[in-house]
Amino acid sequence: MSMALRTLLYKELLRFWKVSFQTVGAPVLTALLYLLVFSHVLDRTVEVYGGVSYTAFLVPGLVMMSLLQNAFANSSSSLIQSKVTGNIVFVLLPPISYREFFAAYVLAAVIRGLVVGAGVWLVTLWFVELPYAHPLWILFFATVGGAILASLGVIAGIWADKFDQLAAFQNFVVMPLTFLSGVFYSIHTLPDFWQAVSHLNPFFYMIDGFRYGFFGQSDVSPWISALVAGGSFAVLAGITLNMLARGYKLRS
């Protein structure tokens, strides 16, 4: 890993860590509130998989949702802030290649996603005991899912000229795709049409595969989910690298 990449990664990590109350503490609290409300209301009435309580089913979904949202937030907010304030020149003037730029922003965002995800998982340990059927799948989907949203965050951060454009991207793209991906329910409980629609959502595969790592049960095979997640990352990484190589909206 080159010195420039290491430094940019360190800078990005230090940036979110300096405001960890807001970047880690707040999303963990939000996830905890979701868990308290939904599990209280639905735990006795909904059974998703045989032998798995609703609260247990919900926890991996909340962990993954927090991880994905925070990976997106990290890269996108860092870039839009730097662009709006003008300090993006500090990373554009040095001899940092576009590949190093991509790697640093994506890695930092994945790490923030994993830290927040781990935080949510830790606080939920008090409420439910989870099985860990396939830990490697858990790690795989957490990392690849984080990388997908991190890349999407870089794209959104570069594309958006203003904070409200980024908020629109988050509210109209990321949030719906996350909420409609089976965080709170198994898609087998949905009517056929909505099941079919859910299969078009790449976020569904990330969460389903992640959940498979815990319960050994899922709506689709983890291999298919891995293929979709890996393919999604490859496509988004390709788009992001192309934007960076061309200097899209960064170098006029």
Added chain:
Amino acid sequence: MSDSTAALLIEGVCKRFGSLQALDHVTLEVKQGEFFGLLGPNGAGKTTLISSMAGLCRADSGSIRVLGHDTVTDYRAARARLGVVPQELVFDPFFTVREMLRIQSGYFGLRRNDDWIDEILQRLDLEAKADVNMRRLSGGMKRRVLVAQALVHRPPLIVLDEPTAGVDVELRQGLWAFVRDLNRQGHTIVLTTHYLEEAESLCGRIAMLKQGRVVALERTADLLSRRVQQTLRLRLGSGTALPAEFRAVARATPDGRVAIVLDSADAVAACLARMHAAGVALDDIELVKPDLEDVFIAMMQEAA
């Protein structure tokens, strides 16, 4: 890289933003060790040219080389040799001054750079602010940090884009003393400034830009000596009148003198000879030489 390699070689650079031709076939060369001025009115293309050198902006055509390294095809080597102080007062509110300088060093591949960072902090009078967050610094202090950031990797070519805009006299003097030292140590300096007296006293050569074109590229001394008229200011002895031939071209100054604008040193000598021949008594003679501002205005009017 030999000493004859230009510190900066710009050849036929064009850049258009929509209907605006920001740079129009700009060609110029800055030799190693020069203190070079880039002047022009607002919108002349100075910042676009600097952005093109630094890779913040991509020229439509032409090429730019920093110490022999093309800024597009060999951009990493070019940027490693270039330090740019941007015109905008930008800062990262998450970090302290020292953190910023260490981070900036790392971007240039420097792991342990604290000795040089300490020296820069001392020279820019930033030592007391080293561990203060950027947000808490005054505008002048933030400007100093921008200069420090551009110097962390000891770049052979330093570009200062209006570094003294809006800063106090003390900082200006300190900054110029430091930059002069860097120049004496062999760093090439390219400066843009709105303070023409700064360019006049610092820069050995000057390029003037207007509407994206280079309208002058000369040694500062040559620029000051050519074409521009000199003003002869005279205090006439009591009871003495100007000869008739000068009355049409002379004007009275507020301090009771007579000012005559002449084309050259020869014309000045001839004028004084005729005064003497006409028996004009002179209590005082003052020759006001043109400054860069006069040249600048003349050049800009000429190029219109």
